Amino acid sequence: MTWSLSFEPLLSLPWLVAVLAPLTLLALAGLWLRQRGSVFRFAALVALAAALANPVFLSEERDPLKSVVAVVVDRSQSQEIGERTKQTDAALAELKQRLERVKQFDVRVVEAGKAGAAEERTETRLFSALDGALHDVPPSRVAGGILITDGQVHDVPFGTGEFNAPLHALITGNDQEKDRRIQFVKAPRFGLVDKPLDMTYRVISTDNSADPVDVRVSVNGEQVAVERATIGREMPLQVTLPTAGRNIVELAIDKQEGELTDTNNRAVALIDGIRENLRVLLVSGEPHAGERTWRNLLKSDASVDLVHFTILRPPEKQDGTPINELSLIAFPTRELFVEKIKDFDLIIFDRYQHSDVMPILYYDYIAEYVEKGGAVLVAAGPEYASERTIARTPLMSALPAMPDGNVIDKAFYPRLTELGQRHPVTRGLEGSGTEPPHWSRWFRTIGVENPEGEVVMKGADDRPLLVLDRKGEGRVGMLLSDQGWLWARGYEGGGPHVQLYRRVAHWLMKEPELEEERLTADGRGMTLEIRRQTMSDDPGSAQVITPSGKALTVKLARSEPGVFTGAVETKEIGLYQVGNGNLTALAHVGPVNSPEFADVVSTPNKLRPAAAATGGSVRRVASSTLGGLGDGVSVPSIVPIRAGGEASGNDWIGLRTTNDSVLKSVSRVPLFGGFLGLGLLLLAMGSMWYREGR
Numbered sequence: 001m002t003w004s005l006s007f008e009p010l011l012s013l014p015w016l017v018a019v020l021a022p023l024t025l026l027a028l029a030g031l032w033l034r035q036r037g038s039v040f041r042f043a044a045l046v047a048l049a050a051a052l053a054n055p056v057f058l059s060e061e062r063d064p065l066k067s068v069v070a071v072v073v074d075r076s077q078s079q080e081i082g083e084r085t086k087q088t089d090a091a092l093a094e095l096k097q098r099l100e101r102v103k104q105f106d107v108r109v110v111e112a113g114k115a116g117a118a119e120e121r122t123e124t125r126l127f128s129a130l131d132g133a134l135h136d137v138p139p140s141r142v143a144g145g146i147l148i149t150d151g152q153v154h155d156v157p158f159g160t161g162e163f164n165a166p167l168h169a170l171i172t173g174n175d176q177e178k179d180r181r182i183q184f185v186k187a188p189r190f191g192l193v194d195k196p197l198d199m200t201y202r203v204i205s206t207d208n209s210a211d212p213v214d215v216r217v218s219v220n221g222e223q224v225a226v227e228r229a230t231i232g233r234e235m236p237l238q239v240t241l242p243t244a245g246r247n248i249v250e251l252a253i254d255k256q257e258g259e260l261t262d263t264n265n266r267a268v269a270l271i272d273g274i275r276e277n278l279r280v281l282l283v284s285g286e287p288h289a290g291e292r293t294w295r296n297l298l299k300s301d302a303s304v305d306l307v308h309f310t311i312l313r314p315p316e317k318q319d320g321t322p323i324n325e326l327s328l329i330a331f332p333t334r335e336l337f338v339e340k341i342k343d344f345d346l347i348i349f350d351r352y353q354h355s356d357v358m359p360i361l362y363y364d365y366i367a368e369y370v371e372k373g374g375a376v377l378v379a380a381g382p383e384y385a386s387e388r389t390i391a392r393t394p395l396m397s398a399l400p401a402m403p404d405g406n407v408i409d410k411a412f413y414p415r416l417t418e419l420g421q422r423h424p425v426t427r428g429l430e431g432s433g434t435e436p437p438h439w440s441r442w443f444r445t446i447g448v449e450n451p452e453g454e455v456v457m458k459g460a461d462d463r464p465l466l467v468l469d470r471k472g473e474g475r476v477g478m479l480l481s482d483q484g485w486l487w488a489r490g491y492e493g494g495g496p497h498v499q500l501y502r503r504v505a506h507w508l509m510k511e512p513e514l515e516e517e518r519l520t521a522d523g524r525g526m527t528l529e530i531r532r533q534t535m536s537d538d539p540g541s542a543q544v545i546t547p548s549g550k551a552l553t554v555k556l557a558r559s560e561p562g563v564f565t566g567a568v569e570t571k572e573i574g575l576y577q578v579g580n581g582n583l584t585a586l587a588h589v590g591p592v593n594s595p596e597f598a599d600v601v602s603t604p605n606k607l608r609p610a611a612a613a614t615g616g617s618v619r620r621v622a623s624s625t626l627g628g629l630g631d632g633v634s635v636p637s638i639v640p641i642r643a644g645g646e647a648s649g650n651d652w653i654g655l656r657t658t659n660d661s662v663l664k665s666v667s668r669v670p671l672f673g674g675f676l677g678l679g680l681l682l683l684a685m686g687s688m689w690y691r692e693g694r
Helices: 013-032 038-053 084-100 119-124 126-133 290-298 333-339 359-371 394-398 420-423 497-508 609-611 673-691
Strands: 002-007 054-065 066-074 105-112 142-149 168-172 180-185 188-193 196-205 213-219 222-229 234-240 245-252 268-274 280-283 304-310 346-350 374-377 402-408 444-447 455-459 465-472 476-479 518-525 527-533 542-545 551-554 557-562 563-569 576-581 584-589 617-618 636-643 652-656 661-670
Touching: 066 084, 066 126, 066 652, 084 105, 084 142, 084 636, 105 126, 126 142, 168 609, 180 245, 180 268, 196 213, 196 222, 196 268, 213 234, 222 234, 222 527, 268 576, 280 290, 290 304, 290 346, 290 497, 333 359, 346 497, 359 374, 359 394, 359 476, 374 497, 444 465, 444 617, 465 497, 518 576, 527 542, 527 576, 527 584, 551 563
Parallel strands: 066 105, 066 142, 142 168, 168 617, 188 268, 280 304, 280 346, 346 374, 374 476, 518 584, 636 652
Antiparallel strands: 002 054, 054 661, 142 652, 180 196, 196 234, 213 222, 213 245, 245 268, 402 444, 455 465, 465 476, 518 527, 527 563, 542 551, 542 576, 557 563, 576 584
């Protein structure tokens, strides 16, 4: 029960001053001049002022509020090592019992780092959880915070911030732990394919051992080397990226006897492989309307180095022009097709026909170049159906289709075949989703017979228009029309010539993303996403092996023609192996080299400055003297303290109590109201009149 005096004036303050100020001046003047009855007049004025001020006697009934204690429990992955989970559960149960005995405290228990969002599994963020638990509590009601953790906390503030109550930490684990880990020091994000890439790494051990350690180096799951590393020293490493796109470089060391965990005995670097500029040789026949289409496209591609020759004057042409007056250069056939043919990633014959420019033997070299991994594209025109076609040279062994002698001059819309709707080169081609397709017509198709490989586009009368094939280790493509320039010029709205031509060229040069049969996996947060490109109707399920060795099966569902996808939520951070048929892929889920396992040895040192700044304490719940891990868990006593008091001792921790309370009811007793106030006022007035009347 609380008593207080309050005033509730009957008039507003300006009116109250306006009424009382003149009367007060008159009463004071009477006292100063010692006039008869001035004392009674002043008493009457005081009675009037009291009546107008309306004093009220208040009686408040209040209930005391409890202080709020936040207990933050570390459930991160490092807390799963050894007996730490058992220690944490035992300490939490004992702490709850002791807090329940103190009626002044309201206890809030928060678990941080449980399986969920990726950031919660990769870092221990206890102070964020502490702020969240107390965000709706006024500072005066915060009793303090208690952290149950292994001490490896990644969001420790530099100062106390807004937390001005005692902070205590109970550390799991013991002081005899040891661990060894490996980490990258310098790991570039990009590197050239088939070129040496320089990196550095370091092996760290808590026992400061000087013995060298064997480090296994793997690239995309295949071990490529074993290095010898000195503990604590930054060591150089040189690797070669085998493929374009995502590459996974992994370092691994053996588990040491008595080591806490081998999870951090691996370090992973994700490096995007970039192919050095691709070299393309473009050989054009006599000038034609679409000659510059291929040239402009390849010149605009920053990843392509283009060498272009156009046959303007074949040797057999005789018009009497003296040789010394010709401004043309000789076609360097021997240099291109014998000496440096292996330097090119792709050779394009654009409406080229056989002539004396190239000896017949050189076509055999080109066919051999394809068999050994090269690529050839034939952009055919009417000359492919003529007697001087390159199909009648030794190159015929590498070509996917032979001409039938027909040139069909007929308007048609280029269309995707059933295979073309699934093939990465033509799948999702802009404008292909409607009938007729949303692009312009072409007017010429070169007839072929018995095409090999995959016909992905069809022309007039459903004849083959785009044929893709593999020959030995190389690839061959054939575009059986010279009308692609109509798309480039915007005829009837044009068409996706850039998209189509670029995909064809890069498929021939073995771009990984354009492979018909391809399996990829990627980690997004804590989700493993799997993507399967295939020409089949059903690739089946994918088999997944987790970092801990567990096997999972993930069903793949069709997301678009030729593409099947699947996803699975994971709890483990690390390298996952994915398989489907004879294809395999690797994916890293979670942040690379997660801070959660960068250092797993329990320690009180990280939290000690923050606790000391609030008057709190940091202590272990178990030690080697108490029976080792999981045995002899010791929790300090809980002592309520006043603000500013000592907050910790040898075997106790203090939590602050509050003086805050909640109002239940208020009783009002007007002191100058009713008959009492009226009687006092009349008495004062009557006394004044009585004295004045004498």
